[in-house]
Amino acid sequence: MRPALARTVMLGEAFTLAAASAVHGGWLVAGHAHSQARTAEAVIATVLVFAALETWRRPAHARAAAIAGQGFALLGTLVGLGTIVAGIGPRTVPDVVYHVLLLAGLTAGLVWTVRCRPD
Numbered sequence: 001m002r003p004a005l006a007r008t009v010m011l012g013e014a015f016t017l018a019a020a021s022a023v024h025g026g027w028l029v030a031g032h033a034h035s036q037a038r039t040a041e042a043v044i045a046t047v048l049v050f051a052a053l054e055t056w057r058r059p060a061h062a063r064a065a066a067i068a069g070q071g072f073a074l075l076g077t078l079v080g081l082g083t084i085v086a087g088i089g090p091r092t093v094p095d096v097v098y099h100v101l102l103l104a105g106l107t108a109g110l111v112w113t114v115r116c117r118p119d
Contacts, residue, residue, distance in 0.1 A: 003056065007052045009066075010051055011048070013048050016017045017042075021039075021041035022038075024038035029088055030037050040079070043076070050069070066109075074090075074103070077106060081103065
């Protein structure tokens with residue numbers, strides 16, 4: 001596994017979640033504030049950043065850190081999509097599209113990480 005690539009992927013995912021958190025905080029787009037979504041996205045972004053840092057700090061544990069970080073993010077995103085489907089969370093078209101694209105990206109990243117052999 002290439003820790004630098006895993007780190008880049010996770011930081012990219014974290015960036016998109018931080019941006020979504022800012023949107024749900026009402027800081028980037030007016031009218032889309034939702035405090036629970038903001039908090040959840042910020043927590044997931046933070047976990048991904050810490051997992052990415054762990055790939056740099058302990059390269060021997062990079063694969064485990066990437067699997068844990070992306071797995072947590074995937075689970076959290078599934079919960080978010082579940083709240084949309086249940087009518088609890090925001091139900092706008094951009095929210096649904098974002099969650100579907102994020103799920104695709106997280107799934108691809110997690111599958112790649114799991115299938116890669118440690119260096």
